[in-house]
Amino acid sequence: xxxxxxxxxxxxxxxxxxxxxxxxxxxxxxxxxxxxxxxxxxxxxxxxxxxxxxxxxxxxxxxxxxxxxxxxxxxxxxxxxxxxxxxxxxxxxxxxxxxxxxxxxxxxxxxxxxxxxxxxxxxxxxxxxxxxxxxxxxxxxxxxxxxxxxxxxxxxxxxxxxxxxxxxxxxxxxxxxxxxxxxxxxxxxxxxxxxxxxxxxxxxxxxxxxxxxxxxxxxxxxxxxxxxxxxxxxxxxxxxxxxxxxxxxxxxxxxxxxxxxxxxxxxxxxxxxxxxxxxxxxxxxxxxxxxxxxxxxxxxxxxxxxxxxxxxxxxxxxxxxxxxxxxxxxxxxxxxxxxxxxx
Amino acid sequence: xxxxxxxxxxxxxxxxxxxxxxxxxxxxxxxxxxxxxxxxxxxxxxxxxxxxxxxxxxxxxxxxxxxxxxxxxxxxxxxxxxxxxxxxxxxxxxxxxxxxxxxxxxxxxxxxxxxxxxxxxxxxxxxxxxxxxxxxxxxxxxxxxxxxxxxxxxxxxxxxxxxxxxxxxxxxxxxxxxxxxxxxxxxxxxxxxxxxxxxxxxxxxxxxxxxxxxxxxxxxxxxxxxxxxxxxxxxxxxxxxxxxxxxxxxxxxxxxxxxxxxxxxxxxxxxxxxxxxxxxxxxxxxxxxxxxxxxxxxxxxxxxxxxxxxxxxxxxxxxxxxxxxxxxxx
Numbered sequence: 001x002x003x004x005x006x007x008x009x010x011x012x013x014x015x016x017x018x019x020x021x022x023x024x025x026x027x028x029x030x031x032x033x034x035x036x037x038x039x040x041x042x043x044x045x046x047x048x049x050x051x052x053x054x055x056x057x058x059x060x061x062x063x064x065x066x067x068x069x070x071x072x073x074x075x076x077x078x079x080x081x082x083x084x085x086x087x088x089x090x091x092x093x094x095x096x097x098x099x100x101x102x103x104x105x106x107x108x109x110x111x112x113x114x115x116x117x118x119x120x121x122x123x124x125x126x127x128x129x130x131x132x133x134x135x136x137x138x139x140x141x142x143x144x145x146x147x148x149x150x151x152x153x154x155x156x157x158x159x160x161x162x163x164x165x166x167x168x169x170x171x172x173x174x175x176x177x178x179x180x181x182x183x184x185x186x187x188x189x190x191x192x193x194x195x196x197x198x199x200x201x202x203x204x205x206x207x208x209x210x211x212x213x214x215x216x217x218x219x220x221x222x223x224x225x226x227x228x229x230x231x232x233x234x235x236x237x238x239x240x241x242x243x244x245x246x247x248x249x250x251x252x253x254x255x256x257x258x259x260x261x262x263x264x265x266x267x268x269x270x271x272x273x274x275x276x277x278x279x280x281x282x283x284x285x286x287x288x289x290x291x292x293x294x295x296x297x298x299x300x301x302x303x304x305x306x307x308x309x310x311x312x313x314x315x316x317x318x319x320x321x322x323x324x325x326x327x328x329x330x331x332x333x334x335x336x337x338x339x340x341x342x343x
Numbered sequence: 344x345x346x347x348x349x350x351x352x353x354x355x356x357x358x359x360x361x362x363x364x365x366x367x368x369x370x371x372x373x374x375x376x377x378x379x380x381x382x383x384x385x386x387x388x389x390x391x392x393x394x395x396x397x398x399x400x401x402x403x404x405x406x407x408x409x410x411x412x413x414x415x416x417x418x419x420x421x422x423x424x425x426x427x428x429x430x431x432x433x434x435x436x437x438x439x440x441x442x443x444x445x446x447x448x449x450x451x452x453x454x455x456x457x458x459x460x461x462x463x464x465x466x467x468x469x470x471x472x473x474x475x476x477x478x479x480x481x482x483x484x485x486x487x488x489x490x491x492x493x494x495x496x497x498x499x500x501x502x503x504x505x506x507x508x509x510x511x512x513x514x515x516x517x518x519x520x521x522x523x524x525x526x527x528x529x530x531x532x533x534x535x536x537x538x539x540x541x542x543x544x545x546x547x548x549x550x551x552x553x554x555x556x557x558x559x560x561x562x563x564x565x566x567x568x569x570x571x572x573x574x575x576x577x578x579x580x581x582x583x584x585x586x587x588x589x590x591x592x593x594x595x596x597x598x599x600x601x602x603x604x605x606x607x608x609x610x611x612x613x614x615x616x617x618x619x620x621x622x623x624x625x626x627x628x629x630x631x632x633x634x635x636x637x638x639x640x641x642x643x644x645x646x647x648x649x650x651x652x653x654x655x656x657x658x659x660x661x662x663x664x665x666x667x668x669x670x671x672x673x
Contacts, residue, residue: 057565057566059562059565059566062471083570084570087568087569087570088568089568090565090566090567090568091566091567091568092568095566095567096563096566097563097566098559098562098563098566100559103558103559103560104559104560104562104563105560105563106560106564106578106582107560107582108581108582109578109581117564117567117569117577118567118568121567121568121569122568167563170563170567171566171567173567174567174568
């Protein structure tokens, strides 16, 4: 395995088994997280982003199952780990922060105790004072002023942004190499969002951490990501370096997402929305799941799933438009991108 | 909302007063002849004049208001009157029986909730497993069985057919201080008290815990590497404690009532049988005291329940919030 990867996920498929049948939430996803990079996973609600993260953490609910694939960390498939080994890995190897800081802290326990719990779990040799010192250090790291007096505060004493900082302190308690951030800024207002993003970026640099950043907001992606993977209906449809995705996107779904950004909409005169809804995945449609909403769809899109076509060494897109037999389609963003690149 | 202790005591006293008025009036307005309880069969052979004199002697000829005021006066000085049936000071009669009920009801109460908590945690931890399903089904069935019927069936099986356990009384004749005798007499009534209430509360606790397990903070606790067991005990069980204690306090009357029924069936010499007798025989003074004791226990249970849950749940302490807020703005 290549040493530059912190986490390598190969052909991961996750399904929910419910009374209505099997729902294929994540379908054959391969994605690798490089050492020290921020990889953004982008897609609309219900596309399988959160399920993907929970699968990595081994936190899927009982009705969900990893059908196939491997999740490699340090040359070991973490699917083969026992529950006990998994517990050791969570927090210290891979940590996670969640969407809603208002509900992800235990309301009846002080912030200090909740962070101390995480510290204690992975540093059994520390005594009480050392743990407290470490907690205070963490609180300062995530930018909570006056940490000493905040130690005994309850979550309801804090605002949303402050609580998300506390959640980050918990996630960082055992110096994880990998942080999965599942929409950590979605529930916050815009100014706080920017603060949290800067903080995350800063800590990531300081600790040389790898972050898998899940979001539906391309604006946030632009601020933080080194690489971007776009997910639709449980599959990755396009991935590449952040610049490649923003200035040279090849998949029609990525175009759709980009045209919903105010920046690009300004050039076109109005804010665009992708028509229709994401498909049901019980069972998933034949061919490309995006075909029905895709203005560029060809007949083959309804029949066969497109493979990944390389655009550059780092940039791949799964669309038949890149096939040599496909008609030439110019990205609606070519012009804007060129202008931007030239400037 | 936090209620001051002074206000709580006021509410308590007011409730006890209302209760005493109600019981006093109801017992006296109920049809029946109190003289029967004092004079037994002789009361039926009395002439009207003799009856009038007897009523006067017992102080029952005056208007109800006057009787009540007199009763309150005596009660405040510690004299609760005489039992018509036992012709003895009411407190004396109760004294001997109170202990029996306290053992049955008190131990039954604690045992019920201890088992309910354990069973609730067990079911919540193994949600939807075969174990959980079986316990849920069996529990629903047992909680639907009426106490008196269950008592009779147990007596039939264990004392009549198998002759393993005694079916009535609190101890064998002349062995009131023998612990083993008391224990064997306690088993069947205790089983009924616990069985008939257990599942109701265990199920409540199970569902409360399941609600708790689905909270986001549990996911974060898992993500930081905690085991399910630790999360259950250190987060979830802790968080349902205020609810648990409120349920305990509120359920006090149910368990008390259950104990009374069980005492009746097992002819267990406790307050339950005594209450039933005193109501049946118009033993006014006795009935008053017993109803007041029961009422005080119930009201006390409710008030302390609230006080305890306020003390446990930090969010209920208003003044502290203000303090920290003021601190933060500094």
